[in-house]
Amino acid sequence: MGVPFEALLPYGIMLAMFGITGGGLSQLRHMQNGGKRSRHSVDQWDRRDKRLTGFLRGQTDRPTAPPGFELNNPWKCESRFY
Template sequence: MGVPFEALIPYGIMLAMFGVTGAGLSKIRHMQNGGKRARHSVDQWDRVMMDRDRRLTGYLRGQTDNPSAPAGFELNNPWRVSR
């Protein structure tokens, strides 16, 4: 005796929704990284360099080959002065 296909419809819908959700989250992460693949195992040095790149280019993963910093970068210090 076979399984009626109506019993498998909810499982197909759930599988499709998991697929759509996974693809959407992957696309959002790809867009947030400036079109680059997601980074894994980011250590402190990578975070510092990514913050520097963000301050230079405006994007967390953006990089520039311009040897001179843009105007105003000398005032763009990541260290905060405490009182």
């Protein structure tokens, strides 16, 4: 005895929703990286590119930093006790 196709409809709907969700998340990650593939194990040196360009994967060829970059220091300096 065969399985009626109505019993397989929920599985088809779930499979379609997983596919749509996976494709949407992949497209979102692609857009967040500025149109480039995602990169793993990004360290603090690579986060400098985000401060310069606004994108984690962005790189610039300008020899000077943008205005206001000299005040945008991510390192916290300790206050000295003299």
